Amino acid sequence: MTFCKRGTEGLIYMEDGTLLKGCGFGSKGVRAGEVVFTTAMNGYPESMTDPSYRGQILVITHPLVGNYGIPTPDFRGGILQNFESEQIQIEGLVVTEETDPSKWNSGKSLHKWMEEQGVPGVSSVDTRMIVKKVRSQGSMMGVIASGVQVENPKEYLKQRYDEVDFTVFTSPKSPIIHTNTTSSGLVVVVDCGIKHGILDELYKRGFTIVRLPCKSTAEEIVNYSPKGVVFGNGPGNPNILKGLIENFSNVLEYKIPTLGICLGHQVATLSLGGKVRKMKFGHRAINKPVVDVTSGRCYISTHNHGYGVFKEDIPPDTQVWFINPDDGTVEGLVHKRLPVITTQFHPEARPGPNDITWVFDKFKKMVVKE
Numbered sequence: 001m002t003f004c005k006r007g008t009e010g011l012i013y014m015e016d017g018t019l020l021k022g023c024g025f026g027s028k029g030v031r032a033g034e035v036v037f038t039t040a041m042n043g044y045p046e047s048m049t050d051p052s053y054r055g056q057i058l059v060i061t062h063p064l065v066g067n068y069g070i071p072t073p074d075f076r077g078g079i080l081q082n083f084e085s086e087q088i089q090i091e092g093l094v095v096t097e098e099t100d101p102s103k104w105n106s107g108k109s110l111h112k113w114m115e116e117q118g119v120p121g122v123s124s125v126d127t128r129m130i131v132k133k134v135r136s137q138g139s140m141m142g143v144i145a146s147g148v149q150v151e152n153p154k155e156y157l158k159q160r161y162d163e164v165d166f167t168v169f170t171s172p173k174s175p176i177i178h179t180n181t182t183s184s185g186l187v188v189v190v191d192c193g194i195k196h197g198i199l200d201e202l203y204k205r206g207f208t209i210v211r212l213p214c215k216s217t218a219e220e221i222v223n224y225s226p227k228g229v230v231f232g233n234g235p236g237n238p239n240i241l242k243g244l245i246e247n248f249s250n251v252l253e254y255k256i257p258t259l260g261i262c263l264g265h266q267v268a269t270l271s272l273g274g275k276v277r278k279m280k281f282g283h284r285a286i287n288k289p290v291v292d293v294t295s296g297r298c299y300i301s302t303h304n305h306g307y308g309v310f311k312e313d314i315p316p317d318t319q320v321w322f323i324n325p326d327d328g329t330v331e332g333l334v335h336k337r338l339p340v341i342t343t344q345f346h347p348e349a350r351p352g353p354n355d356i357t358w359v360f361d362k363f364k365k366m367v368v369k370e
């Protein structure tokens with residue numbers, strides 16, 4: 001039996017029958033979710049609070065997680081600078097080794113933070129084995145348990161990830177406004193669980209931001225007379241978000257400059273007549289290459305998606321903007337007639353390298369010109 005420093009045992013079970021026993025940390029509890037992995041070597045406070053991870057058990061492949069602790073939340077204009085939302089969004093965390101922090105600006109340990117927020121973690125398991133299984137068999141559902149005896153983990157696997165509308169949990173119930181004193185104008189962000197990094201990039205460029213619930217209608221959006229609209233990131237399967245897809249089409253009729261990011265790129269694709277399909281196991285990392293086909297330049301970018309746009313599925317009247325050289329998936333589109341640009345990757349890069357934040361400059365130029 002492994003010695004468990006928090007005094008609790010834990011397990012991770014996967015729907016193919018794999019059962020790994022290790023140590024529990026964070027909160028005691030049992031949760032089910034889609035098992036996904038990220039190869040990011042740092043940025044766990046950002047990843048764990050990214051609302052796009054809702055409904056997922058996150059496996060971090062980097063062997064030591066927790067070294068620099070969890071910072072104290074820092075806001076600018078009501079926007080978080082060091083987390084992607086106000087709470088942990090993942091269902092559970094799986095790591096090889098969970099460590100106590102040693103850094104000047106650590107407010108608390110990873111263990112304590114997860115304990116306070118009711119999120120279970122499992123350590124001392126072979127994360128490489130999990131990744132190999134997910135890579136070879138494709139995405140799977142799983143169950144994580146910390147400090148709780150679970151006789152039959154399979155019983156917790158009731159819902160399929162792809163069938164749940166997680167935006168219900170991650171989207172605000174009413175508008176949230178971030179007023180800016182500089183005057184680049186007002187943009188509406190359709191907030192299905194927006195990452196604060198995206199809000200910050202818009203705010204830094206002088207925009208006043210109105211965040212509207214994911215289910216807002218086109219009328220509710222244009223009532224604010226926005227100079228631009230952003231359809232942001234969000235959790236789950238884009239194909240089931242019928243209302244959002246329809247709203248995107250309705251907003252297009254007003255010819256307002258529109259930026260789609262990640263889920264926004266997928267919703268744009270669906271709404272313009274293309275297809276979005278589930279990938280075998282998705283892309284989650286902070287060092288994924290994307291090539292801007294208009295310049296031939298390759299950039300290193302942040303990814304978190306399980307669905308993708310394949311070359312043969314792009315919508316009519318659009319041009320490929322970015323391509324992923326690893327698997328050829330379409331990572332950005334430009335509309336041929338309408339002021340619409342999209343990226344599948346995360347140009348705000350939180351966590352990640354800032355190589356492509358210029359996408360927001362391009363959006364600002366579109367907004368200011370209109």
Ligand SMILES: NC(=O)CC[C@H](N)C(=O)O
Binds near residue numbers: 234262
């Ligand atoms: N980061 C995102 O917006 C993710 C989009 C979508 N939920 C996916 O997994 O593909």
